[in-house]
Structure formats: C-alpha cells, structure tokens
Amino acid sequence: MHDISVATRIAAERGDGPLQVVATGHGGVPVTSGVLVTTRRLDTVRIDPDARIATIGAGARWAAVVAAAAPYGLAPVAGGSTSVGVVGYLVGGGLGPLARSHGYSSDYLVAATIVTPDAEVLTVSAEQHPDLFWAVRGGRGGFGVIAEVHIRLVELPELYAGSLTFSEEHIATVMRGWANWTAHADARATTSVVVINFPDLEDLPGHLRGRRMLRLRFAFPGAASEGEAIVKPLRDLAPALVDAVGILPIDQVARIHDDPEDAGPSWFRGFMLTHIDHDFVTTFLHAFGSGGDSTFMVVELRHLGGATAADVIGGSAVGGRSAAFSLSLGSPFPPMFPSLPAAALDVARRLERWLAPETTINLIGNRISEGRYEKSWPQDILDRLEAVRSSVAIDPPTRPVTAT
Ligand SMILES: Cc1cc2nc3c(=O)[nH]c(=O)nc-3n(C[C@H](O)[C@H](O)[C@H](O)COP(=O)(O)OP(=O)(O)OC[C@H]3O[C@@H](n4cnc5c(N)ncnc54)[C@H](O)[C@@H]3O)c2cc1C
Numbered sequence: 001m002h003d004i005s006v007a008t009r010i011a012a013e014r015g016d017g018p019l020q021v022v023a024t025g026h027g028g029v030p031v032t033s034g035v036l037v038t039t040r041r042l043d044t045v046r047i048d049p050d051a052r053i054a055t056i057g058a059g060a061r062w063a064a065v066v067a068a069a070a071p072y073g074l075a076p077v078a079g080g081s082t083s084v085g086v087v088g089y090l091v092g093g094g095l096g097p098l099a100r101s102h103g104y105s106s107d108y109l110v111a112a113t114i115v116t117p118d119a120e121v122l123t124v125s126a127e128q129h130p131d132l133f134w135a136v137r138g139g140r141g142g143f144g145v146i147a148e149v150h151i152r153l154v155e156l157p158e159l160y161a162g163s164l165t166f167s168e169e170h171i172a173t174v175m176r177g178w179a180n181w182t183a184h185a186d187a188r189a190t191t192s193v194v195v196i197n198f199p200d201l202e203d204l205p206g207h208l209r210g211r212r213m214l215r216l217r218f219a220f221p222g223a224a225s226e227g228e229a230i231v232k233p234l235r236d237l238a239p240a241l242v243d244a245v246g247i248l249p250i251d252q253v254a255r256i257h258d259d260p261e262d263a264g265p266s267w268f269r270g271f272m273l274t275h276i277d278h279d280f281v282t283t284f285l286h287a288f289g290s291g292g293d294s295t296f297m298v299v300e301l302r303h304l305g306g307a308t309a310a311d312v313i314g315g316s317a318v319g320g321r322s323a324a325f326s327l328s329l330g331s332p333f334p335p336m337f338p339s340l341p342a343a344a345l346d347v348a349r350r351l352e353r354w355l356a357p358e359t360t361i362n363l364i365g366n367r368i369s370e371g372r373y374e375k376s377w378p379q380d381i382l383d384r385l386e387a388v389r390s391s392v393a394i395d396p397p398t399r400p401v402t403a404t
Pocket residue numbers: 021022023024025026027028029039058079080081083084085086087088089091092093094095096097140141144145146147259260362363401
C-alpha cells in the first residue's frame with residue numbers, strides 16, 4: 001500500500017504521463033510513457049468461510065482464489081481463464097462461464113481499497129464512497145490503483161460442465177441447433193460456441209493441425225441429472241469428437257473454456273449482439289463455417305441474458321447488460337495483426353443489423369482506439385464515470401488507459 005502511494009505521488013509530481021497498473025499483463029496494454037506500477041507481489045488470498053468472503057491482493061489471479069475457496073465448498077464467480085488477474089478482470093465487470101446463472105463477476109465485489117490519483121487511501125463499498133464503489137464495478141480505469149478487494153463467494157456444491165468438440169462437417173448443424181436452443185435455454189445454463197481454426201503447425205497434435213472445429217461450452221451449477229437433461233439436445237445435435245461435459249470439480253472451472261494460461265501476444269476485438277436469428281446464423285456460417293474465412297483463429301459467440309441482465313442493488317458501471325450475445329474475434333499470430341482491424345470492421349459491417357450499441361469493456365478488444373473505448377458503456381454510465389473520475393483525479397486527471 002505504501003509503495004503504491006509513493007508511486008502515485010511520483011507520477012503526480014512528474015506529470016508527464018499516466019500512472020498505469022499491470023498485474024498479469026493479460027490486458028495487453030502497451031506501456032510507452034508515465035509511471036508503471038506492477039502489483040504482482042500483492043498476491044495474498046484469505047478466505048473467511050463463515051462470512052463467505054475472499055480478501056484478495058491486487059496481484060492475485062483467479063486460480064489462487066478458486067484453489068483457496070474450494071476446500072470450503074465455495075467458489076468465486078471467476079472468469080473463463082483463471083490465469084487472468086482478479087482486479088483487472090473485476091474493474092471491467094467480468095463475464096465468465098457462469099454468467100447466465102450468476103451474472104457479472106463485479107456484482108460480487110463487496111469492498112475495495114484504493115489509492116486515488118492524489119495518493120489518498122480509501123475503502124470503497126456500498127456505504128463508504130458509494131460513487132467510487134459504483135465506478136470500480138465495471139468502469140475500468142482512472143480512479144487510482146486498487147490494492148485489495150473483498151468479494152462474496154458462492155456455494156457451488158455441484159457443477160455439471162465442460163465442452164463438446166465437433167469436427168468441421170458438423171459446424172453448420174451444431175450452430176443452427178445451438179442458436180435455436182438458446183431461444184428457450186434454462187436461465188441457469190451458460191453456453192458459448194467457438195470456431196477454432198488450428199494452424200498447420202508442427203508442434204500441434206496431428207488431429208488438430210490445419211483443422212477447423214467448433215467447441216460448444218456448457219456450464220450448469222446444479223445436479224448432474226438435471227444438467228444432463230439440459231445438455232441432451234445439444235449432445236444430440238451431432239456426434240462429438242470429444243465429449244468433455246460431466247461433473248466438474250469446482251477447482252477445475254478453467255477447463256470449461258480451456259483458454260491459454262500464459263499471457264502472450266494476442267489481438268482480439270469484441271462486439272455485443274441484440275439477438276441472433278436464422279439470418280444471423282446464415283451470415284455467420286458463410287463467414288466462419290466450413291470453407292469460410294480463417295483470418296481469425298478464434299471466433300466466439302457467448303449466450304448472455306439471465307443474471308447478466310440484472311444490475312446489482314445500488315447499481316454498477318457495467319456496460320452491456322442489455323445484450324443477448326457477445327461475439328469475439330481473435331488471433332495469437334503477430335504477423336497477422338496489421339490486417340485484423342480491417343477484417344474485423346468488415347465482419348462488423350456484415351453483422352451490423354444484430355450489433356448492440358455497446359460492448360462491455362473486458363470484451364471490447366485489447367488494441368482499440370479512443371472512440372471504441374467509449375462504446376463500452378451506455379451514455380448515462382459514461383457521463384457518470386467522467387464525473388466520478390473528475391472527483392478523484394488530480395489536475396490533469398489520470399485518464400483511463402487505452403491502446404491504439
Ligand atoms: C486468455 C484471456 C481470457 C479472458 N477471458 C475473459 C472472460 O472470460 N471474461 C472477461 O470478462 N474478460 C476476459 N478476459 C479479459 C480480461 O478480463 C481483461 O483483459 C483484464 O483486464 C485482464 O486483467 P489482468 O489483471 O489479468 O491484466 P493486466 O494487463 O495486468 O491489467 C489489465 C488492466 O486492468 C486494470 N488493472 C489491473 N490491476 C489494477 C489495479 N490494481 N488497480 C486498478 N486497475 C487495475 C488496468 O487498467 C490494466 O491496464 C480474458 C483475457 C485473456 C487474456
């Protein structure tokens with residue numbers, strides 16, 4: 001805490017750039033000026049099983065919280081990748097594999113300790129500095145450095161979850177079937193589909209090299225018998241190459257999305273969708289189905305709604321609550337990066353009629369222009385965020401970090 005205050009004062013005195021924070025580097029924000037604070041060593045996690053609260057240092061990753069809570073039968077509402085930093089994820093809202101049953105992860109934030117841009121140490125909660133508390137739940141940056149957070153844990157005695165992987169020939173059938181299924185899906189079941197274009201690289205296993213596949217992820221926080229009945233229509237769509245849906249120990253939650261563990265170069269751009277329908281699936285399949293474009297290694301659609309649509313009591317700065325789906329396009333190959341913004345723009349043009357007006361900040365992309373950053377919130381939230389930033393910022397105010 002002391003070190004963060006000192007760094008904050010130095011940044012204010014120098015006045016030659018923003019104070020930037022990095023925990024894991026997963027955000028992929030290039031740092032080119034100003035003062036950089038790394039929170040990596042603030043990695044303590046304490047569990048109070050009676051209060052069902054986790055107290056988490058700013059450098060901790062979700063994996064550490066999941067592991068610490070599991071022996072008590074408790075779990076954080078974590079992200080799909082447990083190697084992502086808890087604080088970096090929470091300040092962006094956070095949509096994980098339990099999104100529809102449990103909502104945004106920042107809905108579970110109870111309090112945070114913040115060193116403000118003028119080096120004041122504040123505890124923010126529903127009772128203390130409620131405006132700042134509202135802002136850090138999804139408002140991302142510009143409020144200072146968070147040193148510690150307290151989050152509410154949930155009981156998760158049973159989790160029936162995992163993924164079904166289908167070969168290229170079944171992509172169209174499974175996409176259509178899944179899209180129809182989502183129209184009446186149980187609000188407690190969270191699903192997503194991802195088309196993966198595996199490159200023809202020698203170090204990949206033979207059955208993946210140069211192949212296109214569709215992975216359907218499923219998570220149901222309840223009894224296996226009920227989960228099995230809910231997933232059955234999806235299982236019946238086509239024979240799966242790999243059926244990895246079953247009873248999942250809560251400390252294995254990262255297996256649902258199976259995201260890369262290590263921070264590496266990546267480019268991704270996200271959008272939110274108001275709805276999907278038959279025409280959307282036709283357009284999507286034309287672009288990314290069998291024989292379609294493989295510019296993006298990963299094209300993901302997540303089904304939202306359910307608990308993601310309801311704001312917390314007292315409100316939060318999370319953007320994107322009204323969306324029904326999210327769409328993400330990504331690539332881990334740096335030589336491709338220069339061509340990807342135009343390719344993503346082309347996808348956005350083709351899908352324009354289904355695009356929601358905003359996209360939640362964590363999913364908007366990691367190399368975005370100032371104009372797109374603002375599309376992470378509806379105008380009323382954006383205005384209120386500006387007002388809260390001005391109330392804590394030194395002169396000139398610390399701006400949220402953006403990359404171009
Ligand atoms: C593999 C992968 C999977 C992902 N999956 C999901 C997902 O399922 N759902 C989802 O919602 N998001 C997802 N994300 C996006 C992720 O939540 C954001 O990129 C998040 O910001 C990463 O936080 P970090 O601390 O790991 O990264 P960092 O690069 O260390 O931090 C990112 C940003 O968080 C802010 N920040 C970090 N620490 C602090 C602090 N102590 N005080 C104030 N601000 C701070 C800063 O603005 C910083 O630039 C994923 C990202 C990756 C790489």
